[in-house]
Amino acid sequence: MAVLCPMTDETLAAAAEEPRAAPGMTGTLRLYRRQDAVFRAITFLSAALVVVVLAGMIVFLAHGAIPALTAMGPSFFWTSDWDTVEDVYGALAPIAGTLITATIAMAIGIPVSFGIAMFLTEICPSVLRRPIGTAIELLAGIPSVVFGIWGLFYLTPVLQEYIQPALIDYLGPLPVIGMLFQGPPFGIGILDGGIVLAVMVLPYITSITRDVFMTVPPLLRESAYGMGCTTTEVVWKIVIPYCRVGLIGGVMLGLGRALGETMAVTFVVGNTYQISASLLAPGTTISAAIANEFNEAFEEQHLSALIALGLVLFLITFTVLALAKWMLLALDKREGRR
Incomplete structure (x- = not known):
């Protein structure tokens, strides 16, 4: 039970002598509080805007895909027939082309990218480090249509005249992987699209x-070299294990770019709705199919089929990003960092 003490004259005098906030300071505090409230509201609205836009995109894609999915049923995902005259649509060919070209791009791009990064951080002289790094950054700023033109007018003739005939002659007769290199050397095709994507990522x-390699503490490198380790041992046993979380993030960023690329692939992939075991055959991707036919999709079911392809591409990209996040969380958990 609280006990109320009477206010004595000394207590009242002390309270009267306490400093009070000046009227100007009170107004300043109110202004700061209002500014803080406005700042919080703006940041909250910015974050909410991202969620609203993402949710709106999902709703738009799902609603637009309903007519095609209703008419075609589940067969939309595992058939490759695409006939705008008969209103028959199957997404298997674009889905397969998207996954195969992205796989080729990663198979080529990851080793080359890691090699360049290792050279820049471990071997390259300091005089050349900045020019090479600048050149790589400039390569990222080149528009995708330029990559497409380069692939169509330079890379495709080289593939058709030199590389693809050699692949057919030397790898085609092999029992297992030979099926990947069968058929005439068209130049354009799945392999051409994968190589262009590899250059882009x-x-x-x-x-x-x-x-990420630059974040490795110099003490770790110097200790490894002091123990007699070679550059190869330092990279594989010190640098890469230390940076594996960041490396996975970089790879997934490149994979996301490869999955969603449109213009460059449209130039060189061949744009045919067919599935072939050969990487030399022409094909198509989801983004290329949408770009080629969206302006001509006058029928409701045709337009709905293209929107359904966009929904499939969204789900593929979301799955890849979710898998990357899961891998990063698993690594953090294993290393004891939550």
Whole structure:
């Protein structure tokens, strides 16, 4: 039970002598509080805007895909027939082309990007480090349509005249992987699209990998070299294990770019709705199919099929990013960092 003490004359005198906030300071505090409230409201609205836009995109894609999915049913995802005259649509060919070209791009781009990053951080002379790094960053700023033109008018003739015939002659007769290199050397095709994508994702993976390698404490490198380790041992046993979380993030960023690329792939992939075991055959991707036919999609079901392709691409990209996040969390948990 609280006990109320009477106010004595000394207590009243002491309270009267306490300093009070000046009227000007009170107004300043109110102004600061209002500014803080406005700042919080702006930041909250910015974060909410991202969520609203993302939710709106999902709702738009899902609603727009309903007519095609209702008409075609589940067969939309595992058939490759695409006939705008008969209103028959199957997404298997674009889905397969997207996944295969992205896989080729990663198979080529990851080793090359890691090699460039290792050279810049471990071997390259300091005089050349900045020019090479600047060149890589400039490569990331080149528009995708320029990569497409380069792939169509330079890379495709080289593939058709030199590389693809050699692949057919030397790898085609092999029992298992030979099926990947069958058919005439068209030049354009899945392999051409994968190589162009590999060149496009190189600067992204390389820049992130280089920056991640630079975060390794110099003491670790110097200790390893002091123990007699070679450069190869330092890279594989010190640098890469220390940076593996960041490396996964860089790879997933490059994969996301490869999955969603449109213009460059449209130039060189062939744009045919067919599935072939050969990497030399022409094909198509989800983004290329949408770019080629969206302006001509006058029928409701045709337009809905293209929107459904966009929904599939969104789900693929979301799955890749979710898998990357899960891998990063698993690594953090294993290392004891939550």
